[in-house]
Amino acid sequence: EAGVAQSPRYKIIEKRQSVAFWCNPISGHATLYWYQQILGQGPKLLIQFQNNGVVDDSQLPKDRFSAERLKGVDSTLKIQPAKLEDSAVYLCASSLGSDTYEQYFGPGTRLTVT
């Protein structure tokens, strides 16, 4: 069974530029999560999708971050414009459904904003 796929693995941009990350969850997994992990901290949930609907985006900085999950499979997370403090690893995870919480993480995208 293929795991969660993410791309790109690394990205370096200048502040005020925009960037997008892509995630493909494990086949059959209805729930998809985006996390931000700053070095030395635990992952912070940004947004949770159930199929193509948003369950929780309370910690998503909506003035600059956006996410979508069209057709309930792949998802993209965008930052526009980026700030220095957005430098982090962006993790995508998926789980089977709304009543199962075991999450499987992708390899992450390491973003550096200069």
Next chain:
Amino acid sequence: QKEVEQNSGPLSVPEGAIASLNCTYSDRVSQSFFWYRQYSGKSPELIMSIYSNGDKEDGRFTAQLNKASQYVSLLIRDSQPSDSATYLCAPENFVFGPGTRLSVLP
């Protein structure tokens, strides 16, 4: 703010010893808990889930949950150098603790 607290460590144990990792949480409605292992530069990997009070054993790992005390722990028996990693605790609301860094010394 619902919080999860962990001792950031590092926790150092000799090879073959028992490593004990602890986690406390503030959200009383949390019912299930998950332990993830994260190697440096890698993404978190699920190692244990526990849904009810008491102990759950899986190989060298034992998770313990005490909902009355809002406390969950992970014991690693016969610790190996390959267990050296950061261990993250999270309830089902996906609020992760800061993680405890474990170092197993050969």
